[in-house]
Amino acid sequence: MRVIGIDPGLAIVGYSIIDKINGENILFSSGSIQTDKSKTDASRLYEIESDMQTIIDKYKPNAASIEKLFYFKNQKTVIPVAEARGVILSVLEKNKIPIYEYTPIEVKQMITGYGRASKDEVAQIVKMSVKYKTMPKLDDTIDSIAIALCFSRNEINLEKLNV
């Protein structure tokens, strides 16, 4: 069972590939798509679409877990983030990958048991919850692991997918 966790954004899309083997969550790979601020939004969005397709082709995840937006989280950045998220959802659908969505509060609640946990608190528990050779340093990539864990911790999700 392999899930891709995705933290969407126009400037940075964090992603991680988590394998669930014998009940353990193993960080197989992780990284980010970073787009150039000097380019047009359309060109950055198409780059995200192309790169996401490459990542899916490479890792062939059985499911995707992606952050769901909350409009009052940050009004100024919500539009570009939503535009990037739309592109990512469409790529996942094109590849027939089942999609699971969690709001930032749900992610914090499910990972730390506390909906208002800090980024550091989430990162600490993420590091204890997965086996890894190298832990990424970028916040967005660590967030994508937390998002992936929301999915793969839930046995009901795994049963539904029959894997």
Add this chain to the structure above:
Amino acid sequence: MRVIGIDPGLAIVGYSIIDKINGENILFSSGSIQTDKSKTDASRLYEIESDMQTIIDKYKPNAASIEKLFYFKNQKTVIPVAEARGVILSVLEKNKIPIYEYTPIEVKQMITGYGRASKDEVAQIVKMSVKYKTMPKLDDTIDSIAIALCFSRNEINLEKLNV
């Protein structure tokens, strides 16, 4: 010179195909992509992507004019509309179609000379500004004509594209 005007949305994407011939704006075709509320957002977004590609293949526009979002326009619907807009921008970029963007206020200003014009006022001027056989009835489609006109009324845009 052919421009596609696009009014983005998750439930309805209005579009119109405007040809500029001898200084006249001619409504060649228009319509809408309408997605089913009972489906997932990802599936609706992918439907928008596929249908936009079909429309581009059919009409081969030289340029695209699309509404740009303003986050305080309608906070509750801005996220799904932005997600749909992201998908549309990516399709346009993939097809190497130059993109021009106008906020709702700019559209009203450019069409009626008044940034707070009503939908009816915009629609009335749209009807006087294009030659047409049939005027669409759907608001979103009429809006897409107004958006297309913002582009095609501007001779500087046409010169830049060398058409």
